[in-house]
Amino acid sequence: xxxxxxxxxxxxxxxxxxxxxxxxxxxxxxxxxxxxxxxxxxxxxxxxxxxxxxxxxxxxxxxxxxxxxxxxxxxxxxxxxxxxxxxxxxxxxxxxxxxxxxxxxxxxxxxxxxxxxxxxxxxxxxxxxxxxxxxxxxxxxxxxxxxxxxxxxxxxxxxxxxxxxxxxxxxxxxxxxxxxxxxxxxxxxxxx
Numbered sequence: 001x002x003x004x005x006x007x008x009x010x011x012x013x014x015x016x017x018x019x020x021x022x023x024x025x026x027x028x029x030x031x032x033x034x035x036x037x038x039x040x041x042x043x044x045x046x047x048x049x050x051x052x053x054x055x056x057x058x059x060x061x062x063x064x065x066x067x068x069x070x071x072x073x074x075x076x077x078x079x080x081x082x083x084x085x086x087x088x089x090x091x092x093x094x095x096x097x098x099x100x101x102x103x104x105x106x107x108x109x110x111x112x113x114x115x116x117x118x119x120x121x122x123x124x125x126x127x128x129x130x131x132x133x134x135x136x137x138x139x140x141x142x143x144x145x146x147x148x149x150x151x152x153x154x155x156x157x158x159x160x161x162x163x164x165x166x167x168x169x170x171x172x173x174x175x176x177x178x179x180x181x182x183x184x185x186x187x188x189x190x191x192x
Contacts, residue, residue: 028091031171034164035088041161042081048154049074054147062144069120070151073158076117080110080161104169104176111169114162121155 049070053063064070083106091103128148131139141148 027171027175031168032088032091034168034171035084035091038084038161038164039081039088041157041164042077042084045077045154045157045161046074046081048150048157049077052147052150052154054144056143059143062140062147067124069124073117073121073154076113077158077161080114080165083110100172100176104172107165107169107172111162111165114158114165118155118159118162121151121158125152125155 050064052070053061055061064074087103087106125148127137128140128144128151131137
């Protein structure tokens with residue numbers, strides 16, 4: 001009877017050792033899937049934005065080069081796509097995986113860059129659709145509907161990349177800070 005209890009305790013302790021390993025692998029899989037999803041979304045955003053152009057006989061041409069915020073959005077998308085590709089490859093290299101700070105800092109920086117890019121592009125979409133009478137910016141989408149619809153789709157894809165980087169920044173923060181012990185509470189540890 002004693003041997004079966006020891007065997008069961010050994011099985012429990014052995015299975016509890018495998019649970020963190022399984023959790024680590026599932027977290028790594030989620031991380032890799034998010035990083036891989038950023039690549040086609042960034043490429044699609046870049047392609048849609050760069051190929052946007054429409055002519056209007058009354059107002060002329062409107063294209064990617066006409067609006068500076070579109071260039072910023074494309075630049076951030078290029079950086080995010082390249083970083084996602086390189087970080088996906090390097091996340092499977094065992095020497096680099098142990099260095100959580102190599103992923104934490106760029107993930108945080110790119111999450112902030114994506115936030116500014118989405119905010120700027122959202123303002124552009126708003127101005128294109130509604131205009132701003134106080135600065136005499138008339139709405140443009142009635143004259144350039146194809147341009148506005150393609151740009152709105154590109155912005156939607158860009159938002160998905162933003163959410164991916166927000167999740168990636170949380171995952172990389174968890175990895176970077178989980179190696180440290182939580183701070184001790186002076187009330188539970190007695191008098192220090």
